[in-house]
Amino acid sequence: MRYLPLTDNDRADMLATIGASSIDDLFVDVPAEAQLDGPIRDLPNHASEMAVERHMRALSKKNLAAADAPFFLGAGAYRHHVPASVDHIIQRGEFLTAYTPYQPEIAQGTLQMLFEFQSQVARLYGCAVANASMYDGSTACWEAVAMASRVTRRNRAVLSGALHPHYAEVIRTMAKFTKDEIADARPSIQGAPDADGLIGRIDDQTSCVVVQYPDILGRVSDLQAISDAAHEKGALVIAVVTEPVALGAIKAPGDLGADIVVGEGQSIGVGLQFGGPYLGLFAVRDKKHVRQMPGRLCGETVDAEGKRGFVLTLSTREQHIRREKATSNICTNSGLCALAFNVHMTLLGEKGLRQLAAENHRLACLAADRLAKVPGVSVLNDSFFNEFTIRLGQDARPIVRTLADRGILAGVALNRLYPDVEALSDSLLVAVTETTSEDDIEALATALQEVLS
Amino acid sequence: MNAPNKSGWKPEMNALEDGMHNGPATSTGNRALMLEEPLLFEIGNVETTGVDLPEPKADAPNRLGGMDRAQPIGLPGLSEPETVRHYTRLSRQNYGIDLGLFPLGSCTMKHNPRLNEKVARMPGFADVHPLQPVDTVRGAFEVINELAEWLVALTGMHGVAMSPKAGAHGELCGILCIRAALEARGDAREVILVPESAHGTNPATAAFAGYRVEDIPANADGRVDLEALKARLGPDVAGVMITNPNTCGLFERDMKAISDAVHEAGGFVYCDGANFNAIVGRVRPGDLGVDAMHINLHKTFSTPHGGGGPGSGPVVLSEALAPFGPLPYTARTRDGLVHLVEEEQADAFSQEHFGGKMQSFGRMTAFHGQMGMFTRALTYILSHGADGLKQVAEDAVLNANYILRSMEDLLHAPYAHSGPCMHEALFGDKGFGGDLSTLDLSKALIDEGYHPMTMYFPLVVHGAMLVEPTETESKAALDQFIQAFRTVAERAKAGDESMKQAPFYAPRRRLDETLAARKPKLAWEEGE
Numbered sequence: 001m002r003y004l005p006l007t008d009n010d011r012a013d014m015l016a017t018i019g020a021s022s023i024d025d026l027f028v029d030v031p032a033e034a035q036l037d038g039p040i041r042d043l044p045n046h047a048s049e050m051a052v053e054r055h056m057r058a059l060s061k062k063n064l065a066a067a068d069a070p071f072f073l074g075a076g077a078y079r080h081h082v083p084a085s086v087d088h089i090i091q092r093g094e095f096l097t098a099y100t101p102y103q104p105e106i107a108q109g110t111l112q113m114l115f116e117f118q119s120q121v122a123r124l125y126g127c128a129v130a131n132a133s134m135y136d137g138s139t140a141c142w143e144a145v146a147m148a149s150r151v152t153r154r155n156r157a158v159l160s161g162a163l164h165p166h167y168a169e170v171i172r173t174m175a176k177f178t179k180d181e182i183a184d185a186r187p188s189i190q191g192a193p194d195a196d197g198l199i200g201r202i203d204d205q206t207s208c209v210v211v212q213y214p215d216i217l218g219r220v221s222d223l224q225a226i227s228d229a230a231h232e233k234g235a236l237v238i239a240v241v242t243e244p245v246a247l248g249a250i251k252a253p254g255d256l257g258a259d260i261v262v263g264e265g266q267s268i269g270v271g272l273q274f275g276g277p278y279l280g281l282f283a284v285r286d287k288k289h290v291r292q293m294p295g296r297l298c299g300e301t302v303d304a305e306g307k308r309g310f311v312l313t314l315s316t317r318e319q320h321i322r323r324e325k326a327t328s329n330i331c332t333n334s335g336l337c338a339l340a341f342n343v344h345m346t347l348l349g350e351k352g353l354r355q356l357a358a359e360n361h362r363l364a365c366l367a368a369d370r371l372a373k374v375p376g377v378s379v380l381n382d383s384f385f386n387e388f389t390i391r392l393g394q395d396a397r398p399i400v401r402t403l404a405d406r407g408i409l410a411g412v413a414l415n416r417l418y419p420d421v422e423a424l425s426d427s428l429l430v431a432v433t434e435t436t437s438e439d440d441i442e443a444l445a446t447a448l449q450e451v452l453s
Numbered sequence: 454m455n456a457p458n459k460s461g462w463k464p465e466m467n468a469l470e471d472g473m474h475n476g477p478a479t480s481t482g483n484r485a486l487m488l489e490e491p492l493l494f495e496i497g498n499v500e501t502t503g504v505d506l507p508e509p510k511a512d513a514p515n516r517l518g519g520m521d522r523a524q525p526i527g528l529p530g531l532s533e534p535e536t537v538r539h540y541t542r543l544s545r546q547n548y549g550i551d552l553g554l555f556p557l558g559s560c561t562m563k564h565n566p567r568l569n570e571k572v573a574r575m576p577g578f579a580d581v582h583p584l585q586p587v588d589t590v591r592g593a594f595e596v597i598n599e600l601a602e603w604l605v606a607l608t609g610m611h612g613v614a615m616s617p618k619a620g621a622h623g624e625l626c627g628i629l630c631i632r633a634a635l636e637a638r639g640d641a642r643e644v645i646l647v648p649e650s651a652h653g654t655n656p657a658t659a660a661f662a663g664y665r666v667e668d669i670p671a672n673a674d675g676r677v678d679l680e681a682l683k684a685r686l687g688p689d690v691a692g693v694m695i696t697n698p699n700t701c702g703l704f705e706r707d708m709k710a711i712s713d714a715v716h717e718a719g720g721f722v723y724c725d726g727a728n729f730n731a732i733v734g735r736v737r738p739g740d741l742g743v744d745a746m747h748i749n750l751h752k753t754f755s756t757p758h759g760g761g762g763p764g765s766g767p768v769v770l771s772e773a774l775a776p777f778g779p780l781p782y783t784a785r786t787r788d789g790l791v792h793l794v795e796e797e798q799a800d801a802f803s804q805e806h807f808g809g810k811m812q813s814f815g816r817m818t819a820f821h822g823q824m825g826m827f828t829r830a831l832t833y834i835l836s837h838g839a840d841g842l843k844q845v846a847e848d849a850v851l852n853a854n855y856i857l858r859s860m861e862d863l864l865h866a867p868y869a870h871s872g873p874c875m876h877e878a879l880f881g882d883k884g885f886g887g888d889l890s891t892l893d894l895s896k897a898l899i900d901e902g903y904h905p906m907t908m909y910f911p912l913v914v915h916g917a918m919l920v921e922p923t924e925t926e927s928k929a930a931l932d933q934f935i936q937a938f939r940t941v942a943e944r945a946k947a948g949d950e951s952m953k954q955a956p957f958y959a960p961r962r963r964l965d966e967t968l969a970a971r972k973p974k975l976a977w978e979e980g981e
Contacts, residue, residue: 001841003566005927006848014855014928018873023847026854026873027735029704034740039839043606046838049568056832059599060577062592064585073582076819083504085537087574090759093551094544097565099904100761105959106899109547110760113540116493119977123527129975133762135618138819166819169796173779173815177629177662192518220518250520264819274593275583275820276618277763290973296761301969304954304962313969319621319657320910324666329657332619332751336759343540346493349530352502358509365514383518404586412584419797434506 001046066272066409070440072367074387074431075216075412076137076164076242077275078267080356081435086269086343090336100296100335104311105303110335111310114298117342124244124345125261126252127283132296132312133334134280137264138170141210141240143282143294143328144260145171148208148236149180150292150327156205158235160198161185162215164242165417171210180207189423191382193221199229206235208260213239213253214246216417217380218387218429227257236260244268244281245433246385248357254285261285268348269340279337291317294328356434360386364432367441371430374449380427387431389414392452396428402451408444487960490542494977497529503536527979546960547760548904554926554934556856558877558907558919559652559700561730561752566836569755569829578828583820587793593824594791598783600831604748604769607842609739612775614768614782616822620727623747623766624658624694626779626817630745630770631692631721632662633777633814640719642691648677650701650911655694655725664691671913675701675868675879679710686718696725697741698732698875700911701868702853702919712742721745721774729753730849730923731876734842744771750823754830765826776810779817793821848924849876852931856920859935863942867914876923882916886948891916894945896955896963901937 006014011023020026027035039045047055066079073079090096094109101107101114114132121130134140141163149155157180159168168184175182183201188194193215202209209230214220227237239253241263253261265279266272282295290297291314299313319326348356364386368379371390380389392399396413403410411431414424432441482489515521531539548555555562573579581590601613614630617623628645635642645659648669656666667685672678677695693715697705705711712722724738724746730753732738738746750756750765758764770778781795786806794802796816803811837845850873857878861869865883868874882891895905895918907919920938922931944952956962 001837001844003564003836004841004844004848004924005930006851006924007928010928011848011851014851018851018854018858020854020873023851026847026850027704029706029872029875030732030736031706031709031741034709034736036735036737036843039843040606040734040737041839043603043839044835046841047835049836052832052835053568053572055835056572056828057575057577059592059596060572060575062595063577063581064589065576065580066582067576067580071582073584075584077583079580079582083533085503085533089537089540089544091570092541092544094547094549095540095760096570096757097549097551097555097562098547098760099555099557099560099562099758103548103895103899103905104964105896105956105961106546106548106904107760108960109543109545112490112492112543112546113760115975115977118975119494120528122976135622135763136818136820139618139622139817164819166816169816170818173629173817176815177632179663220520222518222520247522248526249522250517251522251524252526255524271579272582273579274581274590274824276818276823277765277825278820287973290975297973297975299969300974301965303964307961309961309964311964311966311969313966313975314973316970318653320653322657323653324656324660326653326657326660329621329625329654329661330619331621331652331654332749332758332764333762335761335763336757337763339540339760343536345528346497346531346536346539347503347533348528349497349502350499350526350528352504352506352530353526353528355502355506355509356504358513359506361515361517362509362513365516368516381516383516383520385517401586401588404589409582409585409589416584 069407069409070443071409072411072430075429078243079272079435080267080433083347086340089343090340111298113339113342115310117338120345121281122283124247125283126254127261127285128287129290130283131293132298133338134282134295136278136280138167140262140280140282141167142170142174144238144262147292152207154207156181158201158206158209159184160211162187163210163212164216186421193219195225202230202233208236208238210238214385217389218384219381220383223256245357248353259285265341269344270337279334295330359434363436367432370441370445374445376452390428392426395425406447408447488542497531501530503533554930555904556906556920556922558921563755563923564925565755565757569832572832573825573828594783596827598785598791600827603834608769609737610769611772612770614778616779616818617766619764620747620749620766621654623768626768627723627745628662629814630774630777634774642689644690646693650913674871675703676705679707683714690720692721694723698728702874702877702879704875708741733846735846744774750826750830755833756826756829765823776812777814780813845924852922853878877919877921880918881914885945889945891918893952894941897941897952899956900958
């Protein structure tokens with residue numbers, strides 16, 4: 001077995017050193033009835049690198065890769081070009097095969113990277129402090145709701161109807177066990193988000209208001225009005241950003257009064273990967289909330305010679321110190337995805353991020369205008385960044401399947417996300433990024449026209 | 454034993470005293486290949502970019518709803534060569550498995566095979582969207598299901614929840630299954646019992662799920678005290694969380710009796726599977742009465758730790774708990790087809806294929822779990838096969854016992870008398886000279902070229918040092934490590950005060966953690 005260096009001679013020598021007559025002597029504490037008499041039956045034995053690669057490649061070929069089709073899916077996971085150097089750096093063994101930096105003297109590479117990452121996320125979000133990452137956007141969002149309950153000592157969260165339904169579902173699931181009360185709603189199907197409706201649901205018992213920005217239908221809401229109303233009632237505002245590239249074009253949630261900003265970082269550096277691993281981002285606008293944050297934090301300090309260095313800090317919030325009184329049970333986070341984000345964001349810089357955002361918006365505007373010309377198609381959104389909702393006048397799901405058969409991945413039928421909202425059954429969520437070509441847009445419009453007529 | 458250093462080079466014995474090991478100061482602060490690297494914020498600027506994108510046109514359409522970001526963001530950029538150099542230089546300040554033995558107990562730092570990386574990057578896995586029409590991602594569901602079937606077979610359990618994102622998320626999944634199962638039978642219980650030696654995530658998870666946490670006492674052998682546990686069981690106890698093999702590196706001999714007693718009292722058994730590497734392919738937790746166990750794919754099945762993640766924590770479930778697992782899930786029907794079951798189809802699918810038994814507690818994450826980890830773990834499993842995995846457990850246990858028996862004459866090994874250890878060897882600081890501590894020994898080990906073992910965990914042993922070599926170390930590598938470990942242990946026992954200054958040769962000397970916590974500086978600020 002190519003991954004096991006011990007030879008049979010080594011094993012014999014080591015057993016002799018230990019004073020055991022066979023390997024079975026070392027498993028003497030396992031009760032006899034739980035000992036298997038050999039390799040588990042009906043499972044294959046070891047295989048060569050070539051054979052395993054062949055098997056896995058065959059499985060991969062059963063999937064239609066996004067690069068092989070005009071591709072328009074978003075809804076919380078976006079396809080962006082990741083520069084080749086990002087993948088090179090995250091495969092360096094010193095990053096790839098390191099552990100959580102609990103021994104800071106020999107983990108400054110990871111720690112400095114995390115400090116840079118935290119700084120980038122804080123600036124992108126318009127916040128004071130970001131943590132060293134969470135599992136993904138949806139779990140970060142739930143952690144923010146739990147944190148808001150701790151901060152406000154209230155337990156009634158108000159969710160915008162236009163929050164990603166999977167995020168809302170995660171919150172509902174967790175709240176069943178923590179006894180938080182969740183007030184949620186369905187998305188308003190109109191060109192602009194229903195901010196007044198959301199504000200009307202905030203009261204003196206509200207711990208937090210959870211708003212997605214841009215929202216699940218792609219619309220850009222003015223968070224400031226919602227923040228003002230929430231703060232008046234003593235509630236926190238949690239802004240959820242599923243597409244971080246948008247923040248190269250639109251105002252940062254922290255600058256619009258959001259108290260906690262969470263989201264998905266997958267767009268920058270990580271790739272689609274069928275939904276995971278992704279990168280949960282978590283930040284607070286005001287430093288005063290730092291001690292209620294979940295997850296790891298990296299901070300600056302000095303070493304015994306006075307040189308600057310970095311360590312994991314404020315860990316008295318965390319499970320390995322606080323145990324049942326910790327702010328969260330999270331331990332492993334998304335460190336390597338944070339590195340990918342860090343490297344990609346460094347390659348972009350502010351200039352590149354703004355160019356990237358502008359190119360996404362330009363192509364999205366182009367696509368919206370082109371699709372609006374297809375008979376029977378109308379664009380719902382008054383505003384959007386790189387994703388918008390079109391109405392087809394008929395059930396969107398069979399249309400998506402038909403287009404997939406023609407080799408076009410047309411978008412996410414909103415009924416896939418809201419199977420019980422009849423009014424959305426004719427709606428299709430279309431995402432356009434810098435990876436979408438003008439030919440792709442034309443191919444979608446042409447095919448849609450043929451399929452709809 | 455091998456010589457510690459085959460080149461035969463040794464430092465001058467008196468180098469430390471006369472300070473010559475430092476040589477003259479350099480103008481850069483670098484020491485040859487040991488390179489200082491500034492922060493991105495000190496070397497980049499907002500006008501530099503390492504990508505080629507079109508310059509936006511002033512008259513481009515704008516549908517941003519008047520929310521344009523006009524203010525500077527403050528994100529510095531670097532060109533590609535500068536970027537590659539910045540991160541390459543940073544990487545060299547890290548220790549990783551690729552550099553040497555990484556004996557971090559309970560963390561299973563084994564070699565990460567590169568085939569796994571290659572497979573995970575195949576476009577059919579890396580470049581597919583979680584919401585693509587299911588007919589365009591059949592291969593992805595097959596990967597999930599093939600891995601699920603292996604995990605069920607290797608653990609002898611009934612089903613598996615694949616979506617949890619890491620070990621602690623898996624713990625939460627298991628505890629929520631227990632809670633859902635109890636609630637389904639109208640049984641409100643309030644307490645989860647957790648041994649003092651447990652990982653911190655166990656009590657944190659139980660508390661997060663709304664339970665009160667109580668300790669289970671240990672006996673003098675470092676195992677759960679069965680009689681004390683039995684005495685505490687009752688109608689208020691929802692379950693126990695037990696790590697097996699436990700964090701003292703010992704197999705819980707009474708596991709089956711523990712499970713029987715807990716079941717008799719109407720509770721459930723959660724097993725923390727962090728240490729599954731010791732028994733994979735040789736012992737099945739399902740045969741020991743376990744109801745739920747998370748499997749850290751980033752430990753036993755070698756997906757890279759990546760400096761703290763990502764992980765993946767599938768949870769294998771007993772017949773009693775499997776119906777309550779999270780959505781979405783995959784299931785293979787008799788026709789061989791693998792289905793994706795989400796909220797929409799859940800009830801109908803349960804009626805059609807499970808006699809209506811499935812009653813999921815809900816969704817834990819947006820999508821299907823850690824696909825990138827599933828492809829790596831499945832590749833690892835297929836490479837090893839049933840025979841190779843059994844050998845993994847045996848070599849891991851052999852290597853740990855070799856270290857235990859090579860050290861026990863020198864270091865206090867609190868449970869060595871009770872028999873062999875499993876995949877990790879536990880030592881304490883008894884007999885250290887002066888006021889030297891486990892921390893000092895660990896930092897001295899850094900100077901010897903090793904990442905230290907897990908320190909001060911488990912909490913039940915004073916100055917604990919938990920050493921897990923894993924199966925991917927050769928005998929020569931073990932001998933070299935033992936030689937270094939013995940050297941620093943001897944120095945600690947002799948009260949060598951210089952150890953309190955260690956490490957001397959790492960990229961940084963000891964860092965001031967008190968300062969970091971007292972005046973938290975958690976992001977770059979201008980004007981520094």
